[in-house]
Amino acid sequence: MDEIKYLDTYVLCEIAKANVRFLPLLVNTSVVNDLTLAEFYGVILREFNEQTAEYWKSKFLAYAKPVSLDVLILAVKFRKEHAKRNVSFFDAVGYIFAKENGGIFVTGDKEFQRFPRVEFIKA
DSSP states (O other): OOOOOOHHHHHHHHHTTTTTTTGOOSTTTTTHHHHHHHHHHHHHHHHHHHHHHHHHHHHHHHGGEEEOOHHHHHHHHHHHHTTTGGGHHHHHHHHHHHHHHHHHEEOOOGGTTTTHHHHHHOO
């Protein structure tokens, strides 16, 4: 079985743009945590409108998984530990969520390029 890939907001935005480098990530072994989905919703809402944000939310909802308080706390600690890297809270949650669930964090954010268990894809 393929390893589970945990997608970040950057990846979701590239999928929404129909970037062919990212489309293969939409498989049944991909996961989007619900905090990332909420951040993505906000990006689409800001750049387009509520109707478009709702459309994309419905597309990714099948991949969504809830985030526990334990993961949120670990993400806060991760951000503190890596403060010089300027990691966003949403990205820290995504990375820790993937790590705690034994998967791979997929991102295009340079702050994660050299972290273990990261698949780095630039648009």
